[in-house]
Amino acid sequence: MIDKNRLCNIAKENGITLDEQALDRFDKYAELLVEWNGKMNLTAITEPEEIEVKHFLDCLMLPKYFNLENVKTVIDVGAGAGFPSVPLLIYKPDLCLTMMDAINKRLTFLDTAIHALGLEAQLIHSRAEDSGQDKNFREMFDLATARAVAPMNVLAEYCLPFVKVGGYFVALKGSCDDTESAKDAISTLGGEVVENISYKLNGTEPRSIVVIKKISQTPTQFPRKSKKISTKPL
Numbered sequence: 081m082i083d084k085n086r087l088c089n090i091a092k093e094n095g096i097t098l099d100e101q102a103l104d105r106f107d108k109y110a111e112l113l114v115e116w117n118g119k120m121n122l123t124a125i126t127e128p129e130e131i132e133v134k135h136f137l138d139c140l141m142l143p144k145y146f147n148l149e150n151v152k153t154v155i156d157v158g159a160g161a162g163f164p165s166v167p168l169l170i171y172k173p174d175l176c177l178t179m180m181d182a183i184n185k186r187l188t189f190l191d192t193a194i195h196a197l198g199l200e201a202q203l204i205h206s207r208a209e210d211s212g213q214d215k216n217f218r219e220m221f222d223l224a225t226a227r228a229v230a231p232m233n234v235l236a237e238y239c240l241p242f243v244k245v246g247g248y249f250v251a252l253k254g255s256c257d258d259t260e261s262a263k264d265a266i267s268t269l270g271g272e273v274v275e276n277i278s279y280k281l282n283g284t285e286p287r288s289i290v291v292i293k294k295i296s297q298t299p300t301q302f303p304r305k306s307k308k309i310s311t312k313p314l
Contacts, residue, residue, distance in 0.1 A: 081111040087132045090282065096140045096171070105170045105197045106136055112196060113161060116189045122161040133282050138252065139164035142225065143171055145277050145289050146250050152176055153221045157208050157239045162190050163227045164252055169199050177201040178221070180211060212241035212303040219244050219297065227252040232262035232290065233313050237303045240269040243294040251290045259290050265314035270296040 084103040091098050098106070110131050117123055125134050142148075142164055152175070156165035159179035169177050179201055181187055187203045194201050204211060211217045224239040224247075232251065239249045249271060253259075259276050266273060275291040303309065 081114065082107050082128045082132050082136075086129070087136060090133065090137055091140060094137065094140070095144055098171070102170050105199075106132075106167070108197055109162075109166060109170070109193060110136075112189075112193050116192075120185055120189070122186070122189065134284065135163055136167050137281055138287065139167035139227070140171060141279060141281075141287075141289060142168060142250060142252065145275075145279075146248070146291055148172055148175075148223075151222045151248075154178065154223045154225065155180060155217070155221045155242050157224055157226045157242065158182075158228055159190060160186055160227075162193060164225055165201070166190070166193060166197075168225075169194075169201060170197065173199060178204060178217075180204040180206055180208060182207045207306065208238040208242075209303040209306050209309065212238065217242055219294075222247045224249045225251070229254060231313065232258050233265035234309055236262060236266050236269050236271060236292065237309050237314060240266070240271050240292070240294060241298045241303050243271075245270070245294050245297060247294050249292040249294065251292070253288045253290060255286045255288075257288050257290075259288075262314075266292055268299070268314055269302055270294055270298045 088098055114126050154175050155178040159165055159181045165179050179190055184205050187205055218241055221242050224242045226239055243249050271292040272295050274293045277289045278286055280286055
């Protein structure tokens with residue numbers, strides 16, 4: 081499906097080393113992504129080279145810019161087609177990964193993909209605002225991540241409640257960087273922006289990775305219900 085040598089080389093150019101098993105898993109994941117995309121809307125990106133760069137390499141920018149060495153527990157909030165969580169698991173298979181999504185058919189795809197790749201992860205069918213108030217998930221993770229187009233103040237309310245004090249929320253964002261205007265919301269939720277990294281993927285449009293450290297507990301009233309988050313964002 082993909083050109084494994086090409087993916088290996090562009091990853092290496094960005095300081096990421098992928099062994100043969102990882103490359104085989106990326107190839108299988110791309111194959112499943114395109115196959116299942118014919119049944120359900122997972123991605124608009126289906127050309128092999130675009131998958132390699134705009135999906136896989138983009139997700140691998142997280143371990144390039146954020147050290148995963150001391151990270152054990154990870155939650156991908158709104159996992160969708162598995163970005164960035166599946167590439168992270170392929171890169172670091174010993175992660176204790178939870179993928180959460182509100183749409184069950186996406187989880188069916190993810191379950192199929194994870195088993196086909198010979199990996200393990202916990203799949204949770206839930207809305208983030210519900211599980212963020214659940215003691216089994218609230219402030220239980222070293223790292224929460226999301227790759228989404230939601231405004232940062234909204235994304236932070238969905239994700240920071242899952243993070244332990246001392247842990248991190250790392251957001252993969254597009255070219256529209258609204259982090260500065262979300263700093264008050266992030267602070268209210270117990271977070272602090274420690275890094276905001278801009279980069280380009282092989283000449284594509286600018287993207288950014290925002291690293292937020294959890295410095296205090298999230299107040300118990302957050303996250304609020306989805307309607308309140310969208311109509312009265314912090």
